[in-house]
Amino acid sequence: MNNLTCFKLTISGHIAHLVLSRPDTLNTMNPAFWRELDQVLMQLHKSADARVLVISSTGKHFSAGMALDTFAGSSTLDDQSAEGRAAIFDLLAGMQATFTQLETLRIPVIAAIQGGCIGGAVDMVTACCLRYATADAFFCIQEINIGMVADVGTLQRLPKLMPLAVVKELAYTGRKLGAARALAYGLVNEVFDSPEALLAGAMQCAREIAAKPPVAIWGTKQAVHYARDHSVDDALKQMGWLQGAIWSNQHVRESMRAMKEKRAGSFPDLAALQYFNENGL
Template sequence: MTATNASPSLHCFALTWHGAVAHLQLNQPDKLNTMHPLFWRELDGVLQQLHNAGEARALVISSTGKHFSAGMALETFADPGFAPQDRTPEGRAALSDTLADMLATFNRMERLRMPVICAIQGGCIGGAVDLVSTACIRYATRDAFFCIQEINIGMVADLGTLQRLPKLIPMGIVKEMAYTGRRLPAEQALAHGLVNALYDTPEALLEAALACAHEIAAKPPIAIWGTKQALDYARDHSVEDSLRQMGWLQSGIWSNRHVSEAVQARQEKRAPEFPPLAPLHAFADPR
C-alpha cells in the first residue's frame, strides 16, 4: 500500500499514512534521534492529533539511522532554561512539575485510543526505553539493545522505565539493568518477553510492524479500544476488579452490528467494514 506523507512541518519526525495505519518515524539520524525540547513538543502534538482524530487504527513508531534513539540529548541539561536548579529547595521542588510535564507525553502515548507498535533497531537508550515501554507491541532487529543509561550519567531514570519495565520483564532483570547500566541484547530481550520477535534487517523489521498494524486495523476500532482498555486496567488491578470493569466496558461498547458484519464478511470472503472511532474535541475548543 502506498504511503502518504502527512508531516511537512515536523523536524524531528516523519508522519506517513498506510491506509488506516499511521507511521511515525524518528527522523534525526545525524543526532542519533536524541530527545530535546523540540522532539518533545512535536511528539506530544502528533500524539494528541492522532488521539483526537480517531482515523488511525494502529500506530507504528520506527526510526532512522544506526540507532532507534540515544535518549535525552545531553546538551539539554546544560541549557539554563531547562537544567534543574539544585541550589535551593524551591528550585528542586520545581523539578517535580517539569518531570510531570515530560511524563505527560509518554502517558499520552500509552493512553492512545489505538495500539502502538514500536520497531526498534540498534540502540534503545535512556529516554528511548521510557518511550518504548509505553508501547503495546515491540519488535526489534537482532543487533538491537536496551540500556537504562541514566545510572551511567549519575542520575535515576525518571520518565517511566522503572515503573513500566517491571510490568514487562522480571524484576531481577530490571534491577540488574538499572543498577549497572549494562546493555540488554535483543536475544535476551526476546527471551524475557520485552520484544515479541527479532528481524535481521531494519527493512524486515518495519515490514513486520506494518503487517501487524494492518492486521489490527482490519478489526473493529471500538473493539480494539475496549481490548486495550481492559488489558491496561488488568495490568494494574486485581482479577476481581478487572472482571467487574470488563462487565461495565462490554456493556458500554457491545455492538450486534459489528459481530454480524464480521461473521458475514467471513462467509462472503471479503474484508469487513467497521466505522472509525469518533473524533474528540477538547471541551474548551470553540464549536
C-alpha cells in the same frame, strides 16, 4: 503535519507511521522532540484517521535518548534550593505525561526498534503496546551510567513487562540487553534480521489490527491496561461495564460474515474528539 523537525508522519490505510528522523544526532530527544511528539499524539488521539500507530526510526540507532541540550539554559535543573528542587517534579511530570499518551492513546502503538534503544528511548518504548526489534538491537538504562535515576517511565513500566530481577540488574548496572535476551524475557515480540524486515513485520501487524473493529480494539486496550494495575475481581467488574458500553451486534455479525466470505470487514472509525476548551464548542 508539515512543521515537524524531529519526525515524519504519514497516515495510509488507517495506519499512522511516525518516524524519528534525526539520524545524524542518533535521534536524541531534544526540546523540539518533546513538543512535537506531544502535538502528534494529541492529534492522533483526537482524530479518527488512524486505527494503529507504528513508531520507527532512521540511521544506526532507534534513539540514543535524551539530548544534552534538553536541560540547557532555562530548562537547567536547579538543585540549589528547595524551591528549585520542587520544580523538578513538575518538569518531569510534563515529560512523563508525553510518554503516558502512548499508553492512553485510543489506538495501539507498535515500536519498531533497530540498533540502540538507550535511556529515554527505553522510557518511550515501554509505554508502547508492542515492541519489535532487529537482531542487533539493544536496550540500555543509561541513566545510572550518568549518575541519575531513570525518571520518565522505565522503572515503572519495565517491571510489568519482564522479570523484576532482570530489571534490577539492568537498572543498577547500566548493562546492555541484547535483542535475543529481550525476546526471551518477553520485552520484544519478535526479532528480525534487518531494518527492512523489521518495518515489514511491524506494518503487517498494524494492518491486521487496523482490519478489526476500532471500538473493539479500543475496548481491548482499555481492559488490558486496567487489568494490569488492578485485582482480577476489580478488572472483571470493569470488563462488564466496558463490554456493556461498547457491545455491537452489528460488528459481531459483520466480523462473522467477513470471515465466512474471506474478505476484510467494514467497520466505522472511532468518533473524532473535540474538547470544550477548543474553539468551535
